[in-house]
Amino acid sequence: MDFRRLEAAKHALANVAFAPDQWEDTLREVAAACGTGRAQLVAFGGPNFIPFNRTNDIDPAFITDFPQIDGGSPEVNWRVACAGAPFQLARETDYAEARKRIRRGVYDDFVSQFDLPYGCQCVLTQKPGLMIGMAVLRHHADGWSSSEDCESFLALAPHVLEAVRTQLAIGEEASHLLSNSLDAMQALALVLDGFGHIRSITPAADLMLRNGDVLRAYGERLSAARIASDLVLQKAIADILSERAASARLILQGEDMTEVACHLVAYPRREHEFGFAPRILVLLKQPEQLGASHAEDLVRMFGLTISEAHVAIAAANGLSREQIARTRKKSAGTVNAQFKSIFRKMDVSREAELVSFINRILR
Template sequence: MPQKIANQFLEAAIEPARWLDVLQRVAQQTQSKHAQIIGVGPSFSFGFNWVNDMDASAHAAADRAELMAPTINFRVAAGATRPPQTISWEDDYAALRPSLADQSYLDLCSDLDIPFGCQTNLLVEDDGLIGFALLRAHRNGPTDAETRAMFARVCASAGAAVALQVALERESYKLVAGSFEAMNLACFVLDRTMSVRAISRGADALLADGTLRLADGRVAAPSLAVQRRLTAAMATIGERRAGAASVAAPTPAGVLMLKVHRLPDREWNMGFAPFAILIAKRPPAADSADAAFLRETYGLTASEAEIALLLRLGRTRAQICTARAITGETLRSHLRSLFGKLGVRRETEAIHLLHALLS
């Protein structure tokens, strides 16, 4: 059995939709109700839960973030204190139960009839752990020495498969960054904590010239006001409250639009694949040739030239403030200077002149 299951585990790492098949085989061979691969994210957040022969209603009851705390879940508590490939079993669970904060996970085990079993950690890292377990019903009874020995023999194969899939998921950060590099776009590829894991050359250039920076592994803006908006946008994406969010970041070279997009969920993702991307791009309004003409001919600053181009495009003052991430008072100050340099007194006169100059 071990060699056949070892091959099935490695096949699952390459074709993750096959995980349930190999878990089914492990459960059958160990005469258990279920075999399980579970991911626990940072701070014991819920990652994923793959269990053979578990229906949707049982998953809905089990797959809840509040049940992942080690003060609630004796299995998570056992995993949090053991190094990889160390087996915990019913004796360990019994020792932990008296210290649980409440009965919610014990009630779940009773409802799903999974009071017994054994487990090990296949991977333990700062950004989470992946556990492997047998879940046994009353009719299966507690694990015995022979069952735990059989479980131990397949743990190495399961660990190798998990390590392979995690490595493949992590390699995809570079693939995503490379794709955006081919499109000549500045791209930061983010993990589920919104930390940067790969960047394109364009993104590297923005870091090198100080337009953006990294703080604790995350993209940060030099301006405190922009940073607050960027942090809020990142939280919106990280908490899955939206699929995309944008922030305008004024820079000496003009506005830089920071657009964060959550990538599509992958059903058999262990949590180490790219979660989101941040694209940094100058808005189309900042046409370089027209802006250069206005700067050279009328002595406009980069900010004034961009505001002039936005006016020519028919943007309202409110829209310009949003695009430039500035207040109404700041915009009025720019417009006074802009009108003086163009030799006009009103906004409508400026727009007519700009159409005539740039048509």
């Protein structure tokens, strides 16, 4: 074991989070301490979703082509198939076993193109939907990793994880600072990271998502209540994360036809950031129409059925009886009968009086 190289790598890792433009030099030090020329730090969010992939002194095609071959899939990439518990070493003998379980030779062709068939690796941290790992990569001429190389690799792995966590914490602080500024302006806003995950949210936006009429948090992801709206929203997020677009303006509709204006804006990307840094600012406009929560208020206050309450809210939002029948897929006779019941329970005699009363107590 080359202790001088090992200490140099540890020193570089202790400082790189505060100077992220030095990651390539730092990975070069890690590789040298492990007896090779290249080290890799990579995050997997799915077969072709690679939030970051840093490898020193590498052909750019190694980075750009990796997602295109589904490089994050254990059914394609025998290195990914070898992934175990955090800090569990996998090396050439494990690669050979994993190859036997993979019929497709796509990844073999890929590593042959760049002459990087050997090396060792480990997972640094993982949670559902995300794995961050490190590896050192070796050419044919380098041969297999020695036991000393593997020992050095495992000695450095905790230091790499600490550097990653420190840089992520810095990015997290940036998200919260932005969120606090927006909160001071009482904005309906969220910040998404490079994974599309919600990193921070203002209290006003959190309340809207908890209501869930139009938008909601599904795990760490922002989603729309209606499938059609969610498809539009997810495409807009994906386009901004992949830099196909810098912004998007959407009108998203809930199940009760409530609408929310949603403006997505790309946050300036820093060249050496990880995927957890702020990437998208989402600004929401409070819906001007009444929604499902207001319908529940009418149920509690006047004893309306939930169907009657939605009809009353639709009327207060300006829909005619014909539009209500069409929207709710009910017959005109059913809607007329519901209006009669609503009038009786709310002690009004006509629609104009009903709308005025609802607006007065709910808006």
